[in-house]
Every structure is written in C-alpha cells, then in structure tokens.
Amino acid sequence: MHKVFLVIQREYLARVKKKSFLVATLLTPLIFPAIMAVFVWIAVEEKENQSLRVIEVVDETGLFFMESSDQYAFSSSVENLEEAKALVNSGERYGALYIPKMELSAPQGIQFYGLENPSTSLIGYLEGALKRKIEDQKLYAKGIDPKVLKDIRTEVTVQALTLGDAGEETVTDATVNYALGFLSGILIYLFIFIYGNQIMQGVIEEKSTRIVEILVSSLKPFQLMMGKIVGVGAVGLTQFLIWVLLVGTLSSLVMGVLGMQMPQQQAMEMANPELIEATPDTEELGAILQVIDGIDFVSLVAAFVFYFLGGYLLYGALFAAVGAAVDAPSDAQQFMLPITIPLLVGYMGLFVFVLQDPSSSTSFWLSIIPLTSPIAMMGRISYGVPFWELALSMCLLVLGFFGTTWLAAKIYRIGILMHGTKPSYKTIWKWVKSTN
Amino acid sequence: MLEIRQLNKTYGSHRALTDLNLVIPEAGIFGLLGPNGAGKTTLIRIINQIIEQDSGEVILDGQQLSGDVIRKIGYLPEERGLYKKMGVWDQLIYFSRIKGLTASEAKQRVTYWLEKFEISSWKNKKIEDLSKGMAQKIQFIATVIHSPRVLILDEPFSGFDPVNAAMLKNEILELKKGGTTILLSTHRMESVELLCDQVAMIHKSKKILDGSIREIKSRFRPLEIHASLSQLSQELPAAWKIEASEEGKVDLLLPLEGQSPNQLLRELMNFGEVISFQERFPSMEEIFIQQVNASGHA
Numbered sequence: 001m002h003k004v005f006l007v008i009q010r011e012y013l014a015r016v017k018k019k020s021f022l023v024a025t026l027l028t029p030l031i032f033p034a035i036m037a038v039f040v041w042i043a044v045e046e047k048e049n050q051s052l053r054v055i056e057v058v059d060e061t062g063l064f065f066m067e068s069s070d071q072y073a074f075s076s077s078v079e080n081l082e083e084a085k086a087l088v089n090s091g092e093r094y095g096a097l098y099i100p101k102m103e104l105s106a107p108q109g110i111q112f113y114g115l116e117n118p119s120t121s122l123i124g125y126l127e128g129a130l131k132r133k134i135e136d137q138k139l140y141a142k143g144i145d146p147k148v149l150k151d152i153r154t155e156v157t158v159q160a161l162t163l164g165d166a167g168e169e170t171v172t173d174a175t176v177n178y179a180l181g182f183l184s185g186i187l188i189y190l191f192i193f194i195y196g197n198q199i200m201q202g203v204i205e206e207k208s209t210r211i212v213e214i215l216v217s218s219l220k221p222f223q224l225m226m227g228k229i230v231g232v233g234a235v236g237l238t239q240f241l242i243w244v245l246l247v248g249t250l251s252s253l254v255m256g257v258l259g260m261q262m263p264q265q266q267a268m269e270m271a272n273p274e275l276i277e278a279t280p281d282t283e284e285l286g287a288i289l290q291v292i293d294g295i296d297f298v299s300l301v302a303a304f305v306f307y308f309l310g311g312y313l314l315y316g317a318l319f320a321a322v323g324a325a326v327d328a329p330s331d332a333q334q335f336m337l338p339i340t341i342p343l344l345v346g347y348m349g350l351f352v353f354v355l356q357d358p359s360s361s362t363s364f365w366l367s368i369i370p371l372t373s374p375i376a377m378m379g380r381i382s383y384g385v386p387f388w389e390l391a392l393s394m395c396l397l398v399l400g401f402f403g404t405t406w407l408a409a410k411i412y413r414i415g416i417l418m419h420g421t422k423p424s425y426k427t428i429w430k431w432v433k434s435t436n
Numbered sequence: 437m438l439e440i441r442q443l444n445k446t447y448g449s450h451r452a453l454t455d456l457n458l459v460i461p462e463a464g465i466f467g468l469l470g471p472n473g474a475g476k477t478t479l480i481r482i483i484n485q486i487i488e489q490d491s492g493e494v495i496l497d498g499q500q501l502s503g504d505v506i507r508k509i510g511y512l513p514e515e516r517g518l519y520k521k522m523g524v525w526d527q528l529i530y531f532s533r534i535k536g537l538t539a540s541e542a543k544q545r546v547t548y549w550l551e552k553f554e555i556s557s558w559k560n561k562k563i564e565d566l567s568k569g570m571a572q573k574i575q576f577i578a579t580v581i582h583s584p585r586v587l588i589l590d591e592p593f594s595g596f597d598p599v600n601a602a603m604l605k606n607e608i609l610e611l612k613k614g615g616t617t618i619l620l621s622t623h624r625m626e627s628v629e630l631l632c633d634q635v636a637m638i639h640k641s642k643k644i645l646d647g648s649i650r651e652i653k654s655r656f657r658p659l660e661i662h663a664s665l666s667q668l669s670q671e672l673p674a675a676w677k678i679e680a681s682e683e684g685k686v687d688l689l690l691p692l693e694g695q696s697p698n699q700l701l702r703e704l705m706n707f708g709e710v711i712s713f714q715e716r717f718p719s720m721e722e723i724f725i726q727q728v729n730a731s732g733h734a
Contacts, residue, residue: 209517217484
C-alpha cells in the first residue's frame with residue numbers, strides 16, 4: 001500500500017509542479033470573466049458610440065407616423081422616392097423607407113433603400129413598427145380602441161411545486177434545474193476526457209521508456225495502474241477546486257466593476273424587505289432564489305462528487321488499458337472508440353432526452369447504466385430522483401468501476417510489456433482471457 | 437548465488453524458455469548471450485518477477501524469489517528512459533523509495549551517487565534537458581541506488597560513447613569487487629570477452645552452451661595458426677594467408693585443415709626459419725555464430 005502511495009504522490013507532484021499546470025489553472029478561469037468583460041464592454045461602447053441613424057420615410061398612404069428611437073430617427077422632408085434616394089446617395093440619410101399606396105388588409109411593396117446591407121435588427125424594427133401601425137389601423141376600422149386591447153392583455157405564470165413524502169412543498173423551476181443538470185453533466189464529461197487522456201499519455205510514457213519494467217518488478221501492475229489513476233484524479237480535483245475559487249472571485253469582481261449584481265448581493269437585498277417592494281424586478285429574483293433555496297444542495301453536491309469521481313474512475317481504467325495496449329499516442333486512436341461512444345451517448349442523451357424529460361424511460365436507463373450514468377444522472381438529479389433509482393445507479397456505477405478496472409488490469413498487465421507489434425482487438429481479447 | 441532450475445515459459449503456442457538451468461555464481465559477471473528472440477528478455481523478466489514462469493524455480497541465496505527478495509535485484513532494461521519532465525533528484529528519490537528505501541536512506545544514497553559521479557550540480561535539471569550520456573548515468577544510478585545483490589544489465593553499453601562506456605565498465609567491475617552478482621545480457625561479444633567470467637548461450641528457448649570463457653574456448657579446437665617465418669626459402673602454398681611481410685619476415689595465418697599443429701609445424705619448417713607459432717582461438721563471436729548456425733540447422 002505504501003508503494004501505491006508513492007506512485008500517487010509522484011503522479012500528483014509531477015503534474016502539479018509543471019509550469020503548464022500553473023498556466024492552465026490560472027488562465028482558464030480568467031478566460032470566462034475576460035470574455036464576459038469584453039462582451040459587456042463592446043456592448044456598452046457600441047451603444048455610446050453609435051450615431052443616430054436618420055431614415056427618410058416616403059409614405060404614399062399618409063397613414064404611418066414612425067416613432068423615433070435611441071437608434072433610429074425618421075424624417076419626412078421629401079415628397080417622392082427619387083428625392084429620398086438622392087438624400088441617401090448624398091449621405092444625408094442612412095436609408096429611405098418607401099411605403100406605396102396599398103390595401104391595409106394585404107400590405108405589399110414596402111421597400112427599404114440603403115447604401116449598405118441593413119442589419120436584421122433594423123429590418124425587424126421597421127417590420128415590427130409597421131405591423132403595429134397597421135394592426136392599430138385595423139382595430140380602429142373595426143371600432144376597437146387599441147388601448148382597450150392593451151388593458152385586456154394579462155400575464156400569467158404557473159408556480160411549480162413538488163410534494164415530498166412528508167407532505168412538504170418545494171418550489172421548483174425547470175430553468176434552474178436545467179442549468180444545474182446541464183452544467184454538472186458537461187463538467188463530468190470534460191473531466192473524464194481531459195484527465196482520462198492524461199492517464200493514457202502517462203501510461204504510454206512509462207511503457208515506451210521501459211520505466212514500467214523497473215516499476216512492476218517492485219509493485220504489482222494493478223497497484224501501478226491504480227496509483228496513476230488516483231494521482232491524476234487528484235490533480236484534476238485540485239485544478240477543479242482552484243477554478244471554482246478563482247471563477248467565483250473573479251466573476252464577482254468583474255460583475256462588481258461593471259455594476260451588475262451577483263447572487264450574494266441580491267440575497268442581501270432580499271433580506272431587506274423594503275428593497276423588495278421598492279424594486280419590482282427583485283420579485284422575480286426572489287422566486288429564483290426560492291427555487292434555489294428549495295434544492296437540496298448538500299445532496300446535489302454529494303451526488304456530483306460521487307458521479308464525478310465514479311465516472312472518472314470507471315473510464316480512467318479504460319484509458320489506462322488503451323495506453324498500455326499501444327506504443328505511441330498516435331496508435332491510440334483505434335482503441336478510443338469503445339470509450340468515446342458511450343461517453344458521447346451519455347453526453348448527447350443528456351441534451352436530447354434527460355434534460356427534456358428527466359423521468360422518461362430513456363432518461364431512466366441512461367442514468368442507470370454505469371457507462372452513461374455519471375453524465376445522465378446529473379441531468380436528472382436536480383429535478384429529484386426516487387431514492388431507489390439513485391441507489392441502483394450508484395451501486396451499478398461502483399460495480400461498473402470494478403468491472404472496467406478488472407478488464408483494464410488484464411489488458412494493462414500484458415500490454416505494458418508488449419512492444420513493436422500493434423495489437424488488434426482480437427489480441428487484446430486474448431490478453432483478457434489469459435489467466436497468467 | 438542465483439540459480440535457475442528447469443524454467444519453462446510459453447506464450448500461447450510459442451516456447452520462450454525450455455527447461456532452462458543456470459547457475460550464476462556470486463560476485464562474478466555472467467554473460468547471457470543469444471540472438472534476438474532467443475528468450476533472454478523472457479528470462480530476465482521472470483527473474484525480475486515481471487512475468488511468471490509456467491514451471492521451474494528461480495532461487496536467490498537459497499530462497500525462492502518473492503516480493504522481499506526482489507529488493508535485492510537491480511535491473512537496467514535495454515531500451516532506457518526516465519521520466520523526461522521530472523528532475524534528477526526527484527526521480528532518483530522516487531526509484532529508491534519504490535525499491536524500498538526509507539526517505540532518509542534514499543536521500544543519503546542519492547547524494548552519495550551524485551557526488552561520486554561529480555554531477556551534484558544536475559540535481560534540479562529535468563531529464564529532457566540532459567544529454568543522452570548524462571541521462572544514462574542517471575539511469576545507472578537509479579539501477580544500483582538500492583545496492584542490489586544481483587544486477588541485471590540488458591545491453592548496458594548500447595548507446596554509450598566510449599568515455600561513458602569506459603566509466604560504466606569500471607563501475608561494473610567495482611560492483612563485482614564489492615560482491616555484486618552481475619547478469620549481463622548482450623550480443624556484443626567484445627564486452628563479453630572483456631568482462632564476463634562465465635557465459636551461457638541461449639538459442640530458440642534452449643541453453644546451447646555454458647561455462648567459463650576459457651573453458652568454452654578450449655572446448656573449441658583452434659582452426660587456425662598464427663605463425664611468423666624468416667629467411668623464406670621457397671614459394672608458399674596458396675592456402676596460406678600472408679598477413680604482413682617485412683624485410684625478411686612474413687606473418688602468416690594457416691588453416692589447420694584437419695592436420696595437427698605439429699604436422700603443420702613440420703611442413704612450415706620446410707619454408708624457412710619459424711620465429712613464432714601460435715594457435716588462434718576462435719573469438720566468442722565466432723563461437724556464437726557457429727553455435728547459432730549449427731543449432732539453427734539442426
């Protein structure tokens with residue numbers, strides 16, 4: 001056991017001490033706030049720098065009065081289209097809107113002239129404005145005041161609640177659950193791929209340098225393999241923890257600088273009821289907070305850690321086996337398929353089935369079968385999963401881990417000593433069946 | 437003393453070792469010879485307990501090889517490498533600890549060896565920043581760091597430049613003097629003749645020859661004679677090879693062709709004054725090639 005610890009320690013320190021680890025760990029979380037900051041900055045800049053675009057309106061119906069906005073202003077200084085076009089050509093106007101004489105029941109022939117391709121947002125703005133005008137005209141024609149219609153419009157929201165066994169009610173929100181499932185599923189998927197690859201690279205390095213032959217004379221191949229898997233996993237967890245801390249602090253810093261509010265601040269305002277009443281916006285935030293409050297975070301985090309590690313260990317052993325079977329990373333591709341396919345099934349399944357309908361039978365099976373469950377179950381868990389399903393899925397994941405590790409150990413034990421010839425699936429199967 | 441008794445190993449239908457028996461005496465250098473694929477690596481791996489034999493025993497100092505005994509073995513694989521991104525110090529400490537040394541023992545030994553090779557200044561360098569020769573020194577230290585009783589060297593000189601090869605040779609001889617049993621697997625015969633006390637030759641999974649170098653050589657009758665003649669009196673037979681000729685003196689290489697040396701000497705005397713007459717023993721290389729060919733055709 002003590003030697004396994006030495007292996008774990010080496011795998012961990014060798015990676016954590018590398019400059020590339022430091023760079024990746026520090027830069028990756030910087031990227032998200034940086035991208036956010038750049039987008040916000042661009043948006044703010046654009047709004048400030050954009051000059052008002054003046055559009056000449058030639059309205060032959062005489063019915064349309066276009067209201068100006070922050071971005072667009074409308075003028076009607078000329079009588080016909082030709083003059084309007086001349087204004088556009090001379091640069092005095094950004095564009096010209098031509099509304100011909102037409103039947104309001106079937107509006108046709110409205111045209112926009114400009115020197116450049118108009119943005120979809122401008123066309124959308126014009127269409128929306130014209131549509132509202134025409135609709136108002138039609139309402140008047142039928143003797144209805146548009147104001148009456150406005151008063152009739154009503155907003156309805158349905159609050160979703162789940163009933164617990166003890167009759168307690170928890171407020172839920174599909175959006176929040178979706179986001180949580182989405183995020184944790186993706187994280188597990190990425191984690192397995194990135195660190196699984198590191199295991200594979202490490203095994204190939206030890207094999208091609210024959211270090212493995214020196215090591216396996218002192219400790220069992222299985223111990224060496226597990227030491228590597230655990231060591232690399234510990235590196236991943238370390239990196240993940242640092243990211244969580246960094247992203248948290250940096251995002252709130254950036255948001256703070258840009259004058260936005262972070263949940264903590266909102267929560268503080270929530271605690272002050274006067275503020276709730278003062279700003280109607282916070283009522284909605286209050287609802288979200290109530291939903292977040294309703295999620296059992298302790299069990300969610302516990303489940304995340306379980307599936308995070310379980311999935312990593314299950315696939316880690318397979319990555320180690322692939323590394324042991326080949327001589328160089330470029331040869332590994334052909335054996336990656338059995339790893340990539342179930343991972344992709346889990347990943348696609350998360351979007352196509354699990355997040356759409358967490359309690360469908362496809363979602364159920366995806367979250368029970370060990371190869372896909374680490375990703376799929378995280379998509380269901382924030383919606384609430386019956387205890388027996390969770391227990392079954394977890395037990396199967398542990399069993400699956402033992403299964404893949406047993407299989408991988410057999411391949412690993414023989415593979416690390418084989419050089420020169422590229423094995424086929426058939427030879428690998430022989431290794432698995434061989435008893436010695 | 438390392439003893440190999442009736443060792444057998446097959447991979448599927450391929451026999452890697454057949455009823456192999458070897459006695460490797462203590463404090464000596466034992467050469468393990470054989471062409472590629474003969475079974476040398478399999479034997480070394482079994483001794484190292486990297487793989488298990490089908491039947492037979494490996495006995496070190498009267499004990500069956502087991503996890504504890506393995507600590508007494510140091511192994512330098514043929515194609516070598518170290519963790520490229522790891523520093524010299526960390527790497528040596530790691531291998532010492534894996535071999536079972538305590539942390540303080542490991543530090544002490546690594547310091548000793550780095551000072552011995554006058555490379556203490558490399559401590560924090562990564563292997564990828566070292567030259568090949570430098571890395572080979574580190575690898576050698578990693579092999580002997582735990583003071584093994586048995587040292588297994590697989591083609592130890594391959595890739596060494598002459599200076600480092602000489603250094604390695606001296607280290608091997610020093611370890612031998614210190615009582616280490618050394619098993620040297622190679623097909624480089626010049627190092628065998630220089631270093632080994634005893635050899636065994638393996639071919640197609642079987643031992644085809646073993647014994648001390650002198651014993652083996654004497655077992656093979658010399659086929660040629662080195663001779664020198666002065667005062668040459670007549671034309672020499674065409675079969676006699678003139679190796680060098682100075683004023684009044686020729687060095688010859690004479691095939692025996694079934695004659696005894698005495699018969700040849702008598703004949704030689706007819707051609708002039710015999711200054712020297714010496715049997716030329718076959719080199720280990722010639723014996724090796726001859727044996728491999730002979731058993732290959734059998």
